[in-house]
Amino acid sequence: MDILSPTFVLVTITAAFILNFIALKYRVLYLVLLSSVFLSLIDLKLLVYVLAYSGINFYWGKRIAQDRKNATFYRIAIAFNLLQLVLLHYADFIIDPVFEWFNSSVRVSLLSELLVPIGISYFTLQGIGYIINVKMGWEKPEKRFDHFFLYISFFPKFLAGPIERSKHFLPQLKGKMQFTESNFINGLRLILYGLFKKIAIANELAPYVMDSFRNVEEFNGASLLVMTLILPLYLYFDFSAYTDMAIGLARCFNIELLDNFKRPFFSENMTVFWRRFHITLGSWFNEYVFRQFSFKFRKWGTYATVYGVFITWILFGVWHGAGWNFFALGVLQAVAIYYEFFTKKWRYRIYSHWPNSLRIWFGRVVTYLFYSVSLVFFFAPNLKYAFDYLAKLLSFSGELPLDALSTKPIFLLIYVPVIFLLELLENDYPDYNAKLRNVWYAKTKKSRILRWGIYSTLITIMFIQGLKSEQFVYANF
Amino acid sequence: MKSLVRRAVSFVIYFLLFSILINGIFLLVIFNTDWDFVKRIKSLRFDQPSYEVLVLGSSLCEYGIDTELMSSKGIPSFNLSLVGSSIKTNYIQLREYLHNYQSQPKVVILAVNAYLEAFHQEGIQPVVEFTMQGHRYGIKDVPVSKFGWAGMELLKKALFSDYRKMSMTSGHKKSIRIEPDETQHQALQLDIKKYRDAKWIQKTANLCHDYQIKLILIEIPGVQNTQNQCEVGPFILEFENGSSAKLYNFNSRSFCEFIDPDRDWSGLSHFNKYGAVKFTYRLLNEIQLRNQLSSMD
Numbered sequence: 001m002d003i004l005s006p007t008f009v010l011v012t013i014t015a016a017f018i019l020n021f022i023a024l025k026y027r028v029l030y031l032v033l034l035s036s037v038f039l040s041l042i043d044l045k046l047l048v049y050v051l052a053y054s055g056i057n058f059y060w061g062k063r064i065a066q067d068r069k070n071a072t073f074y075r076i077a078i079a080f081n082l083l084q085l086v087l088l089h090y091a092d093f094i095i096d097p098v099f100e101w102f103n104s105s106v107r108v109s110l111l112s113e114l115l116v117p118i119g120i121s122y123f124t125l126q127g128i129g130y131i132i133n134v135k136m137g138w139e140k141p142e143k144r145f146d147h148f149f150l151y152i153s154f155f156p157k158f159l160a161g162p163i164e165r166s167k168h169f170l171p172q173l174k175g176k177m178q179f180t181e182s183n184f185i186n187g188l189r190l191i192l193y194g195l196f197k198k199i200a201i202a203n204e205l206a207p208y209v210m211d212s213f214r215n216v217e218e219f220n221g222a223s224l225l226v227m228t229l230i231l232p233l234y235l236y237f238d239f240s241a242y243t244d245m246a247i248g249l250a251r252c253f254n255i256e257l258l259d260n261f262k263r264p265f266f267s268e269n270m271t272v273f274w275r276r277f278h279i280t281l282g283s284w285f286n287e288y289v290f291r292q293f294s295f296k297f298r299k300w301g302t303y304a305t306v307y308g309v310f311i312t313w314i315l316f317g318v319w320h321g322a323g324w325n326f327f328a329l330g331v332l333q334a335v336a337i338y339y340e341f342f343t344k345k346w347r348y349r350i351y352s353h354w355p356n357s358l359r360i361w362f363g364r365v366v367t368y369l370f371y372s373v374s375l376v377f378f379f380a381p382n383l384k385y386a387f388d389y390l391a392k393l394l395s396f397s398g399e400l401p402l403d404a405l406s407t408k409p410i411f412l413l414i415y416v417p418v419i420f421l422l423e424l425l426e427n428d429y430p431d432y433n434a435k436l437r438n439v440w441y442a443k444t445k446k447s448r449i450l451r452w453g454i455y456s457t458l459i460t461i462m463f464i465q466g467l468k469s470e471q472f473v474y475a476n477f
Numbered sequence: 478m479k480s481l482v483r484r485a486v487s488f489v490i491y492f493l494l495f496s497i498l499i500n501g502i503f504l505l506v507i508f509n510t511d512w513d514f515v516k517r518i519k520s521l522r523f524d525q526p527s528y529e530v531l532v533l534g535s536s537l538c539e540y541g542i543d544t545e546l547m548s549s550k551g552i553p554s555f556n557l558s559l560v561g562s563s564i565k566t567n568y569i570q571l572r573e574y575l576h577n578y579q580s581q582p583k584v585v586i587l588a589v590n591a592y593l594e595a596f597h598q599e600g601i602q603p604v605v606e607f608t609m610q611g612h613r614y615g616i617k618d619v620p621v622s623k624f625g626w627a628g629m630e631l632l633k634k635a636l637f638s639d640y641r642k643m644s645m646t647s648g649h650k651k652s653i654r655i656e657p658d659e660t661q662h663q664a665l666q667l668d669i670k671k672y673r674d675a676k677w678i679q680k681t682a683n684l685c686h687d688y689q690i691k692l693i694l695i696e697i698p699g700v701q702n703t704q705n706q707c708e709v710g711p712f713i714l715e716f717e718n719g720s721s722a723k724l725y726n727f728n729s730r731s732f733c734e735f736i737d738p739d740r741d742w743s744g745l746s747h748f749n750k751y752g753a754v755k756f757t758y759r760l761l762n763e764i765q766l767r768n769q770l771s772s773m774d
Binding site for chain 2: 020179181184185410449452453455456459460463464466
């Protein structure tokens with residue numbers, strides 16, 4: 001399923017347009033049908049699996065609500081969710097090595113080849129979130145299966161999020177899902193931005209990133225330094241592109257999805273960074289792991305927080321994939337959060353003498369650099385590769401590959417600064433940003449010509465770059 | 478809903494007008510400034526050409542064979558090579574030339590590099606494809622997309638003086654840019670079978686045979702890691718229909734000793750104008766082109 005193809009985008013927009021001619025009571029059914037077609041086009045078995053998964057969680061939700069004090073059903077439901085995730089996503093990391101240790105030829109990971117568990121990391125978190133909400137009484141169990149199935153399988157968010165919350169998504173289905181022209185146009189605008197970010201920026205950066213994680217021996221330290229600085233840009237433009245498209249498509253269907261990014265590279269520390277990058281994942285772990293843990297062990301005092309942070313970030317890292325490199329990714333984030341937590345007063349004493357803007361930008365640069373280095377563990381195929389990469393990077397050997405970088409992706413030197421300039425305005429200069437928005441969205445002929453001119457330019461650039469199909473990084477989980 | 482449809486239709490019309498305007502301006506600019514476009518248009522509008530030698534090939538040949546020098550040595554010649562040309566493109570160009578003009582060349586030099594180029598490519602060089610007779614225009618011919626590289630060349634011209642100072646005479650592109658060859662020799666052999674089996678070389682040989690034109694194939698020099706250990710030749714290649722061609726292996730390591738790796742390249746196995754002059758002198762000397770032309774009179 002190539003969601004970057006013009007055919008997919010046009011068919012989906014047409015389907016969204018048709019939604020508004022369908023009677024209100026059939027709209028959810030229509031979306032269920034579309035999502036089912038989407039899943040079956042990936043693999044029919046996937047559709048069957050997601051149906052079964054939704055059915056089981058739908059049932060557990062009802063049973064848990066019947067007797068909230070009895071934790072048995074709740075534990076079974078959580079165990080079921082985790083077990084299916086481990087069997088289908090982590091078997092080659094957790095289960096197969098155990099069988100190998102006992103010289104057994106059993107390979108549980110073959111299950112994942114049979115069932116193609118695309119999107120499993122996303123829909124499992126949504127399923128667990130729903131179960132916890134019901135158990136805690138934060139939400140009533142869903143009465144209609146079609147609504148619950150749509151919550152799990154809604155196709156714009158199925159492959160790579162945003163990770164929805166049932167209490168945010170499901171109530172929308174009870175409403176009128178009323179068509180508004182501005183909503184539809186906003187949706188189209190987001191789809192266009194998303195496509196542009198993916199095709200004109202992320203796809204152009206991809207070869208550099210992929211090459212450096214294919215064979216580290218081919219690169220000198222200086223080249224790896226440049227590649228490492230590119231990693232956050234690549235991941236951001238790739239993933240936020242998908243999110244923009246998902247939110248835009250959903251908006252065309254009159255459904256609001258949660259935001260996933262909020263100008264992350266303007267964060268002054270890692271704590272803030274994770275509130276702005278992959279927001280729905282960070283907030284999920286915060287809500288359902290960290291807070292639950294800290295609350296349950298609150299009598300431990302500060303230790304509850306310390307252990308809670310560690311467990312949360314380890315799970316956060318391992319959520320990205322089965323491997324020690326992802327474990328290390330989580331540990332690194334935990335260390336950063338500890339550092340920021342325990343040195344807060346000390347840092348305040350030092351930095352309070354600095355000019356405000358210098359302190360802010362110093363924090364932003366350090367945050368970016370830290371994230372760049374930690375992404376080596378994200379992109380590396382294994383832990384050994386990541387350490388080889390870092391060892392070579394730290395040798396600082398060879399010359400900077402500025403020649404190649406200045407001529408090949410030359411247009412990126414325009415697109416990326418323009419996008420960051422707009423984000424800077426939004427983040428640091430809200431007054432100027434408001435003025436710009438007023439000009440941009442003014443209902444005058446001039447503004448419309450300006451807007452349409454920019455949209456036409458973006459479409460033309462995408463046409464020139466070619467609507468090449470490159471997989472989204474976060475669609476791997 | 479009606480308002481949305483109206484806005485959508487208005488945007489589509491706006492976008493179409495925008496595209497026509499942008500593509501029109503882009504085409505007009507590259508039509509008049511891009512070396513390959515200028516050369517291609519010139520080659521389609523020759524006024525009774527009297528070239529005895531036509532040179533065909535890709536950009537290696539476009540930069541590498543100084544046809545102005547050849548003309549000054551009494552061998553009227555023109556370099557038809559274009560950036561990114563396949564051998565199929567060269568064949569089409571030659572067929573067009575022979576069809577359009579009464580005056581026929583006596584010799585065709587086809588300069589390729591078996592190590593760097595694929596001989597079986599069926600694609601046609603975009604400038605040639607866009608301007609050739611019988612081409613059916615479609616969505617792939619939208620200029621900003623089809624000639625995107627020409628836009629990049631334009632940008633390079635605007636940004637770098639080396640590109641601005643480039644010139645073209647008799648179809649030979651003269652670059653003053655110097656980029657040292659830092660590659661190392663490898664133990665390569667010339668793949669003569671690749672020449673024998675190349676469909677479009679065979680077709681070119683047959684075409685030359687039909688018009689009684691002598692076809693000379695040249696393995697054009699590349700940087701050190703592309704050079705081979707074989708002798709210069711010539712090797713005689715026999716094709717179907719009784720056609721044949723002589724192949725000179727000028728990418729032989731022994732032949733390439735004249736090349737100064739620090740001065741003669743402009744990058745990626747392309748000669749600069751200094752390297753091209755040296756190579757063309759040696760080519761003329763090795764082939765004895767003047768004598769060959771005289772013997773054909």
